[in-house]
Amino acid sequence: MAAASPRLADQIREELKCSICLELFTRPKKTLIDKKQETDNSIIHTCNQIVQKIKQSTYKLLSEAKENHTKNLDRIQTERDRVLADVNELSAACDRAEQELQQGWVEILNLSQQTALTDVVGKYRGKAPPTLVQTQPAVFQPTDTPVPVLGHVTVPSLPSPIPTAPTPSRTDTAEGRGHxxxxxxxxxxxxxxxxxxxxxxxxxxxxxxxxxxxxxxxxxxxxxxxxxxxxxxxxxxxxxxxxxxxxxxxxxxxxxxxxxxxxxxxxxxxxxxxxxxxxxxxxxxxxxxxxxxxxxxxxxxxxxxxxxxxxxxxxxxxxxxxxxxxxxxxxxxxxxxxxxxxxxxxxxxxxxxxxxxxxxxxxxxxxxxxxxxxxxxxxxxxxxxxxxxxxxxxxxxxxxxxxxxxxxxxxxxxxxxxxxxxxxxxxxxxxxxxxxxxxxxxxxxxxxxxxxxxxxxxxxxxxx
Structure with missing residues (x-):
């Protein structure tokens, strides 16, 4: 048994060397994971910036379209109000004439009443009828600009060789990663x-x-x-x-x-x-x-x-x-x-x-x-x-x-x-x-x- 002890110790030493070698992979793996997350965050950030610009452009275009729409509605309303005033005046004259006829006054209409009715009718007899209001609705014309490219994922050249043993640093700890x-x-x-x-x-x-x-x-x-x-x-x-x-x-x-x-x-x-x-x-x-x-x-x-x-x-x-x-x-x-x-x-x-x-x-x-x-x-x-x-x-x-x-x-x-x-x-x-x-x-x-x-x-x- 005594002769076997040195060989057993040598085997243990070899196993320990393997364990140390395995530790060499821990630091690169962590660095790789951190870099992957950093790359993902950068892509998402760039995407969010482009989306924000698109939203701002959308709001601006919608505002311009709304302004045009409001102007057209105002133009229609102004013309409608003018025609409505004429219609109201004619309707009032007709109502007065119908009321007097119903009361049997047609034989005794005095000259002034006949003149007033004649003036109202004559005012509109030669007047041209209202025409359709001309509006200018806005039209959206999309550009032919291609979809923006966020960027490119590239693989830089390899850094200097990894050290033979990991060197502890503050960022290797949980507290360091949080900071x-x-x-x-x-x-x-x-x-x-x-x-x-x-x-x-x-x-x-x-x-x-x-x-x-x-x-x-x-x-x-x-x-x-x-x-x-x-x-x-x-x-x-x-x-x-x-x-x-x-x-x-x-x-x-x-x-x-x-x-x-x-x-x-x-x-x-x-x-x-x-x-x-x-x-x-x-x-x-x-x-x-x-x-x-x-x-x-x-x-x-x-x-x-x-x-x-x-x-x-x-x-x-x-x-x-x-x-x-x-x-x-x-x-x-x-x-x-x-x-x-x-x-x-x-x-x-x-x-x-x-x-x-x-x-x-x-x-x-x-x-x-x-x-x-x-x-x-x-x-x-x-x-x-x-x-x-x-x-x-x-x-x-x-x-x-x-x-x-x-x-x-x-x-x-x-x-x-x-x-x-x-x-x-x-x-x-x-x-x-x-x-x-x-x-x-x-x-x-x-x-x-x-x-x-x-x-x-x-x-x-x-x-x-």
């Missing part, structure tokens, strides 16, 4: 976004989209409640696939919210007509497991504590005028673990998230506040309060956190998306004047995804 992609000084960049969807049941359309989550690979999963399905898109808004939400026995379920677990599987909560469920799917839509929930007329939210592999589900009970909100914690097999937030006076809870430290964040719609608990369920603090001022909330819905721990809230009735730091201090408005916001989700690549119930669409924000 690089999304923490520029406020005002340095204007937020950019794309919006897709629209009301309907066809592929890519929505009927009241609610919950949303994003996988590590950058796929967006949207809970399309009215159509009782999950739709999947890329971070560029391209449709990928869809699958129905089925609870049991083929019965479809209306989804309320959706979340991703540590293994890349999907958890969906919702109701059928008679029962509530939490269902786990793989990314292709195959049911993996499910467990029953108490049937409720209130919507539910779901989040996953990936460190403990716990499923967190919001629950609201009670009458409509006296609701009570709490968070239920389950293991993936449906075993109940504990309840969070029973003593904090929370009312109507829907959306929930778990940050990187395991803290539980939940939005209370009725109390207009965000409640924060630690990973053991102990209450830490809350922030918000009803109002439209800085740091206040009104009917908060979706909630998520970014890589730096900042808290992002869909401030629904104030029609804005807010960013707070991890202590609840207001940082900035991400976007404003958006009606009927629902859920928000943060991609690992730095994009913010927002669902909109009234517009039946989804928006992807970056550089905010």
């Amino acid at each position: 690089h992609h999304g923490n520029q000084k406020q005002g340095e960049h204007q937020p950019q976004w794309i919006t897709f969807g629209g009301k309907g049941s066809r592929t890519g359309q929505f009927m009241y989209p609610v919950g949303v989550t994003v996988s590590d690979e950058g796929e967006i999963f949207v809970a399309d409640r009215g159509n009782m399905r999950i739709q999947v898109f890329t971070l560029q808004g391209t449709f990928v696939r869809q699958f129905p939400i089925v609870a049991s026995g083929g019965q479809k379920m209306k989804p309320h919210d959706v979340a991703m677990d540590g293994e890349g599987n999907l958890w969906v909560v919702g109701n059928t007509r008679f029962a509530g469920f939490a269902v786990q799917y793989n990314k292709q839509g195959r049911v993996l497991r499910k467990f029953d929930l108490q049937r409720s007329g209130w919507s539910r939210g779901v989040a996953v504590d990936t460190r403990r592999n716990h499923i967190l589900i919001t629950q609201t009970t009670g009458d409509w005028d006296k609701p009570h909100g709490e968070v239920l914690v389950f293991s993936p097999d449906g075993t109940f673990v504990r309840t969070v937030g029973q003593q904090q006076g929370m009312k109507y809870l829907w959306f929930i998230t778990v940050d990187r430290e395991g803290n539980i964040l939940v939005s209370d719609i009725w109390n207009h506040s965000i409640y924060i608990f630690n990973e053991d369920g102990q209450f830490l603090f809350k922030f918000g309060g009803k109002g439209s001022g800085v740091g206040q909330l009104q009917d908060p819905h979706g909630i998520c956190t970014d890589g730096a721990g900042n808290i992002i809230v869909a401030d629904r009735d104030n029609r804005r998306v807010e960013m707070f730091d991890k202590t609840g201090k207001f940082i900035k408005h991400i976007t404003t004047d958006v009606v009927r916001l629902q859920a928000v989700a943060m991609a690992t690549q730095g994009q913010l995804v927002i669902t909109n119930e009234q517009g039946h669409n989804v928006s992807i924000f970056w550089n905010f």
